[in-house]
Amino acid sequence: MRPTLTQAPSAQDLREKILFHLTHTQGRGPEFATVFDWRLAVSYTVRDLMVGPWVGAIRAARDHGAKRVYYLSMEFLIGRILGDAIINLQLEPAIAEALTQLGLDEQEILDNEPDAALGNGGLGRLAACFMESLSSLRCPAYGYGIRYEHGLFRQSFENGQQVERPEDWLNQPHPWEFVRIDYSYRIGFKGQVETVDGRAVWHPGESVIARAYDTPVIGWGGDWANSLRLWGAHPTTLLDLPRFNAGDYAAAAEPEALARTLSRVLYPDDTTESGKELRLKQEYFLTSAALQDILRRFLAEHDDLSLLPQKVAIQLNDTHPAIAGPELIRLLMDDHGLPFERARDLARATLNYTNHTLLPEALERWSTWLMGRILPRHMQIIQMIDDDHRDATGRPSHVGIVHNDQVHMGELAFIMAGRVNGVSALHTDLVRDTVFADLHKLHPDRIVNQTNGVAPRRWLRMSNPSLTRLLDDTIGNGWTGDLDQLQGLEDHAQDASFRDSLRAAKRANKVWLSNGLLTKLGVKADPDAIFDVQIKRMHEYKRQLLNILEAIALWHRIHDDPNGGWTPRVKIFGGKAAPGYWLAKSVIHLINDVAATINSDPITSEYLQIAYPPNYNVSMAEDLIPAADLSEQISTAGKEASGTGNMKFTMNGALTIGTLDGANVEIRELVGSENFFLFGLTAEEAAAEKARPGHARAAIEASEDLQVALQLIAEGRFGQADSYYSLLDRTWNDDPFLVASDFDAYFAMQRQVDRAFADPASWVRMAALNIARSGFFSSDRTIRGYMRDIWDVRPVTA
């Protein structure tokens, strides 16, 4: 039988433990304690309850000789931990009561925790949802990443423009982690390779130590926790003592500073490939530390390396850890004496690769020169893998890993993987037909689909308590661990009293958000208006520009006819641009400038408001999604691999306006086309349109609304026109993401949204059906798919 939390603690127990930790761990008496002290005391109390299941899970996996899953990712976009842990341990309402007894404000304590922002966007957040589902499903697993001292930069706006400041979440104690000084590995770089007795010996010219920092990730039900093991970089020697003694203190500290740079900052680029030496070193640092740790654990339990694929499944989150192929071969050949062919076969039977993008600018490539200099032994092995693959398949050279003096990491990951997966049905088809078309022909069974999902504990139960109460009252709380149970709502969608309650739950969330927007931004958001939300990284392909151009055109129309019966709308944007991505930053500037003009227009202000709260992150998403009526998923078809925000909105009862892109396709199929606002070119049509010379100009000339919007920007109605010259020029003359071609369809569909929202009974019915049919988008379903189709691993039952 599955053990459940032995004796859930009472409010009284919790209160005593919190006071104990406040005094004995924080060293503060209650009368002197700050919110920070209390938050740490509460966190240690909650952490204590995770440790038993955690140690138990690690022991159970070992005792069962279980196969382990290893998820290698340069990013884990975790957000806050405390609230999620309370939910998964089912400590509510005992915690709430304990905190009330102590005279504390629970919300204030939860909000005191900084986000662990060790990721850029969807790829990193997916890794965090996967970790939670792996634990909820009792799948023995480790996440391996880097313990960045500085996560994703903090964004603020100055004169409407993005300003980046360093983020410093580790500038205070991090109560969830356990440092493991006994798990430290040496990671080498540069140097020479020599051959001794027919065996390659790499003498690195530099090395650092990777040290393990573990965080338990507790699953739903609180009876299983896996480890997120993040690597911190440390010097092999702490101090250059002769230099220190000679009085040169700065130089003496150099080895330490140099080593630490490896885990100092997260690269803030998402869909561009930065090509920097430090980035390659970070990738190798993570990968080598993880593989050394995996082999150590494996060899502690088994003495036959041929068992590796039966006991170990490794998932590469995009190509960032793709050096894992050559590194595993290196360890097996050079350290364990296996011949190349055996090492290659074992590696390929163990490794798998998830592709998250088709955008050419995001596909990782390293010059053979840089690779050879930083990782000389790996460059040799990469060449062996490539030659071997060419000999085995007869494929032409340009299809392989090394050509034009570059190492193509996508090809390397593909060739070294047992399974390659796409992240939505459409994306998987495009992976087969475009980026990996040639390799797919050679290995037709290798590419599989695993449509993304999101963790319903964080994205529904924790972030939307008003909807959660309604769901629990209506269908019980079983949906939390089995999201398909939301289907039970189908019948209630017809029931007027259920619909009233659903409407009330959404309205409560909107009122709460509206108060926040007023106090923080001074934006007046009427809770009865449509809350129309676009939150994601700023990128041309995601087309925030299309959204803001629509706002301008709408504003102009309302201005012309203020009594036209307009449906009030609040447009909310959130998202960061990569610091070097000028066009994306110029869209941020434009949105802020347009907001300043429109929000203060007395003629239209009742109907249209624009809010762009700065520093969008996981915690902000948790506030915005439950309050949304309309989810903007408007990328150029064929460009968004999946999207995961789209799923979060759907399960929180927002309706989607979107293109046939990524997982939108599956969302629409499941919720029903009548409950989804579809517009725009299909992926195939978009590709054809893009190839048509003059497509942008033709589309603009055909659309009066778009012309007006572009004209107003060019006239300087929203601040300096020359700030937007490049943006306008690109829209008129190039428009690679087809903003102009899709504009009229988008504008028209938004007016259909207006009309639909004006009929609350039918709108709420559609929202209810979106929730009821969103069960497929649980990351539990996704992880079950990986376990079955990719990893061949089963949960450990007690």
Ligand code: NBX
């Ligand atoms: O991965 C995202 C895709 O754009 C989404 O469509 C998808 O839903 C999500 C999860 O599968 N990709 C993404 O977030 N990429 C990155 O963040 C990234 C980070 C660093 C880098 C390249 C891409 N060098």
